[in-house]
Amino acid sequence: xxxxxxxxxxxxxxxxxxxxxxxxxxxxxxxxxxxxxxxxxxxxxxxxxxxxxxxxxxxxxxxxxxxxxxxxxxxxxxxxxxxxxxxxxxxxxxxxxxxxxxxxxxxxxxxxxxxxxxxxxxxxxxxxxxxxxxxxxxxxxxxxxxxxxxxxxxxxxxxxxxxxxxxxxxxxxxxxxxxxxxxxxxxxxxxxxxxxxxxxxxxxxxxxxxxxxxxxxxxxxxxxxxxxxxxxxxxxxxxxxxxxxxxxxxxxxxxxxxxxxxxxxxxx
Numbered sequence: 540x541x542x543x544x545x546x547x548x549x550x551x552x553x554x555x556x557x558x559x560x561x562x563x564x565x566x567x568x569x570x571x572x573x574x575x576x577x578x579x580x581x582x583x584x585x586x587x588x589x590x591x592x593x594x595x596x597x598x599x600x601x602x603x604x605x606x607x608x609x610x611x612x613x614x615x616x617x618x619x620x621x622x623x624x625x626x627x628x629x630x631x632x633x634x635x636x637x638x639x640x641x642x643x644x645x646x647x648x649x650x651x652x653x654x655x656x657x658x659x660x661x662x663x664x665x666x667x668x669x670x671x672x673x674x675x676x677x678x679x680x681x682x683x684x685x686x687x688x689x690x691x692x693x694x695x696x697x698x699x700x701x702x703x704x705x706x707x708x709x710x711x712x713x714x715x716x717x718x719x720x721x722x723x724x725x726x727x728x729x730x731x732x733x734x735x736x737x738x739x740x741x742x743x744x745x746x747x748x749x750x751x752x753x754x755x756x757x758x759x760x761x762x763x764x765x766x767x768x769x770x771x772x773x774x775x776x777x778x779x780x781x782x783x784x785x786x787x788x789x790x791x792x793x794x795x796x797x798x799x800x801x802x803x804x805x806x807x
Contacts, residue, residue: 551803552729558584559641563611563632564642564786565589566588566590568646578590579608580778582608582610589615589635591616592616592630593616594616604696614657619646619676626679639683640684643782644673644676644722646673650712650714652713661714665715671724674725679723684733684738688803695742696726698801698804699715700723709759738792741794743781743782743797743800746801746802764804768806
C-alpha cells in the first residue's frame with residue numbers, strides 16, 4: 540500500500556505537484572510584507588486565502604490588492620495573542636470556505652533592547668505574538684486538520700532563531716530571538732505528533748528582507764549583506780515560492796524541517 544501511495548504521487552506532473560486549486564489557506568500577518576507576499580503566492584497557485592491583520596488600515600488595502608489580481612480572498616481583524624480572536628478567525632474561515640488546508644503563521648513583532656534592559660512587558664508582548672500566537676493557531680487549526688486528516692502548517696521563524704543576533708552585533712532582540720527559536724522547536728514537536736494525521740509541519744527561516752520590521756535597521760543590514768555569499772538581502776518575491784513548495788504536494792515527504800532563505804548569511 541505504501542509503495543502504491545508513493546507511485547501515485549510521482550505519477551503527477553511537476554506542475555500538478557505545486558497546484559493548490561481546491562485548497563484553503565489561512566495566513567496570519569497576511570496584510571503586509573512577507574505575509575502578504577506568501578498569501579499572494581498561495582493564491583497564484585490556486586488557493587483560496589483568508590488573510591488576518593491586527594488593524595483594518597492594513598487589512599483593507601491588502602484585500603483590495605488581492606481582489607484586483609482576481610484572487611479569492613477574505614480578511615479578518617485578529618490579534619493572534621488573544622485566544623477568543625483566534626477561535627473566531629478560524630471559525631469564520633471554515634464558515635466561508637468550508638475547511639482549512641494550509642496555515643501560515645506569519646504574524647510577528649520585535650522589540651529592540653539589550654537583554655539586561657529589556658522591559659518585561661515588551662518581552663511578554665513579543666513572546667505572546669510570535670510564539671504563543673502561533674501555538675494558538677496551530678492548536679485551533681490543528682483540531683480541524685486532525686478531524687479532516689489533512690493539513691499543511693508553515694511557521695515563519697527566522698535565522699535569528701538558530702543563529703542569534705550575531706550577524707548584526709549592533710542590534711539587540713532577545714525576545715525575538717527566543718521566540719523564533721521556540722517556534723522552530725514547536726514546529727518539530729507538532730510535526731512528530733501530527734504526522735499520523737497526514738499533517739505536515741515545517742518552518743521557514745528568512746534572513747534579512749526589507750520589511751516594516753527591518754526598516755529601522757535596513758541601512759545597517761544592507762551593509763552587512765554585502766559580506767554574505769550572495770552579497771545582498773532578500774528581495775520581493777523570494778519567499779512566495781518557498782511557501783508554495785511547503786504548502787503543496789511537491790514537499791509531501793517533508794515534515795519538521797526549517798528551510799533557511801538567507802542568501803547564505805548563516806554560512807559565514
